Amino acid sequence: MSEPLLAVSGLTKRFHRSGTIVTAAEDISLSISPAETLALAGPSGSGKSTIARLILRLIEPDAGRVDFGGENFLALRGSALRARRARLQMVFQDPLAALNPRATVARVLDDPLRIHALVSRSERPSRIAALLQRVGLSSDLADRYLHEISGGQRQRVAIARAIATKPSLIVLDEAVSALDVSVRSQILELLLDLQRTERIAYLFVSHDLGVVRAFAHRVVLLEGGRITEQGDARAVIDNPQSAIGKALVAAVPRLTTTIQERS
Incomplete structure (x- = not known):
């Protein structure tokens, strides 16, 4: 078996709130292979x-x-950390909250190209146009402000920004949950296409088990900061063994496939 792209072991985090210790993550261990969605x-x-x-x-x-x-990510500092961060990107639920809503689309896409010195200044406009085209947007949007475009377009811009650095892994934190069904399906199809062509791995954070079943290869079920169950996404969701898994499935009226299921 090939070495995983991401390997997490024993990850633990506690917060102190009003004199109380809250366990947000307890002994979390998981892995993601190249071009896999967990x-x-x-x-x-x-x-x-x-x-x-x-x-x-x-x-x-x-x-x-x-x-x-294959590198201890927590031990990296300074320039070594910045260089590694280029390969690990994130797309949030709300691009307006995560990015500057008063920036133009071009500025949003220019930032990673400039910060990571990926292309020369003269080459950036053509690279920005290519990024927009790759996520299904017209280059005419480059001069529009982020707050002027639709939610689906904003999420495509956020994805374009994420892929600008040619990452190996993208964390998708509820990245499609705020979109309507038709737009959500289109964005998921785009992500699948990027995964097929660029071999990008995804860590897909979601509360929607229908989307998880259709989109992910494997799933980790959590409760109270602890892993309760993990395995093949379809197998776990179709026949959950943990109490929280059964409760989550029972809470969904009907699990439907929102995108073409993986073969």
């Missing part, structure tokens, strides 16, 4: 987003190890 699913407050942010080092863990590309 979903983190669970009820609100189960630790999904916290685990994603720990892996990205947006917050630091109390204990545990994160290996990315």
Whole structure:
């Protein structure tokens, strides 16, 4: 078996709130292979987003190890960390909250190209146009402000920004949950196409088990910051063994496939 792209072991994080210790992640261990989608699913407050942010080092863990590309990601500092971050990107639920809503689309896409010195200044406009085309948008949008375009277009811009650095792994934190059904399906198809052509791996954070079943290869179910069950996404969702898994499935009136299921 090939070495995983991401290997997490013993990841733990506790927060102190009003004199109380809250366990957000407890002894989390998981792995993701190249071009694989692993979903983190669970009820609100189960630790999904916290685990994603720990892996990205947006917050630091109390204990545990994160290996990315065969390297101890938690040990990196300075320029070595910045260089590695180019290969690990994130798409949030709300691009207006995650990005500057008063920036133009061109500025949003220019930033990673400039920060990581990926292309020369003169080459950036053509690279921006190519990125927009890759996510199904017209280059005419480059001069529009982020707050002027639709939610679906904004999420495509966020994806274009994420792929600008040619990442190996993208964390999708409820990235399609705010979109209507038809737009959500289109975005998921785009993500699948990017995965097929660029071999990008995804860590897919979602509460929607129907989408998880259709989109992810494997799933990790969480409750109270702990893993309760993990395995093949279809097998786990079709026949959950844990109490929280059964409760999550029971709460969904009918699991439907929103995109073409993987063969």
